[in-house]
Amino acid sequence: MNKKYTTLSKKELELLESLIKQYGNVVDFALISKELNTSSKQIIKNLVSSLIKKGWLVRIKKGTFFISDISGRGLIDLNQLTIAQLLIKDSYISFEAALQYYGLFDQYLSKIYSISNTRKSKKEFKDWKYVFCKTKKGLYGGFKEFNMDGYLIKIASKEKAIIDFLIYRRTIHGMDLVLEKLKEHKNDFDFKLMISLASNSSIVVKRSLGFLFDLVGIDSSELHKQIEKRRDYSLLCNKKEIFNAKWRIYIDKYFEKYVK
Secondary structure, eight states: OOGGGTOOOHHHHHHHHHHHHHHOSEEEHHHHHHHHTOOOHHHHHHHHHHHHHTTSEEEEETTEEEEOOSTTTTOOOSOHHHHHHHHOSSEEEOHHHHHHHTTSOOSOOSEEEEEESSOOEEEEETTEEEEEEEOOTTOOOOEEEEEETTEEEEEEOHHHHHHHHHHHOOSHHHHHHHHHHHHHTGGGOOHHHHHHHHHTSOHHHHHHHHHHHHHHTOOOHHHHHHHTTOOOOEESSSOOOEEETTTTEEEOGGGGGGOO
16 A cells, blocks of 8 residues: 555544544544544544545444554454444344354355344445344344444344344245244244244234244244134235145245145
8 A cells, every 4th residue: 555545644643542542443523523622524524534545444334434453454343243233323133143143043144134223224334235124113122232342232132033034034035044943943042032022023923933833843822822813814925825724824835845
């Protein structure tokens, strides 16, 4: 990298050192403004632009930056889950990434799915894709907080990650993955908690979970009590191919191979 784009002025060096000391490696315009003791947007913009060009600041999102260290100038030494939390504060990580955090998913991920309490969004950052699903009313919760890179990161519990699949991603791939995890990790899940989470969700979630429980030999009686008087029907995925009378749910032919 050309020297003129890497050398810090005394003012820039003192600013970065002070920011790291007080706030850590992630800062925003407000903190930079406070540290510079100026309200001039142009001064701040010019300084930030200079530091980005030199590789000392890396933009995470509009107005939020990561301060690089000397050995990794231009790079971000943050976990992808931390980045997801920083992109949208009112969100929690779920689906495959949450299961992977608990050791229940071992495939490589290039996309992190989160549940947002504010908005639906898709973002890209450093070859990673971040997808935020807008939550439905009353369904934001069921996560735990973990300290990561010096930040509190919200991650869905194992059980809530499964329920989120049933709420937001009832595709053949999504349901097949849920089926696989329920089958392979029976001893890792708290099924009473999972049923409780499903009980606070829609009828299709209860029916879907009950049907999948039956396929892997998990007691579904509590869920069935909640739906047995209903005369309507639901769809597990998006096709009306095979009707399961017990749960009054249509399933894709793909799942016929699992039914004895």
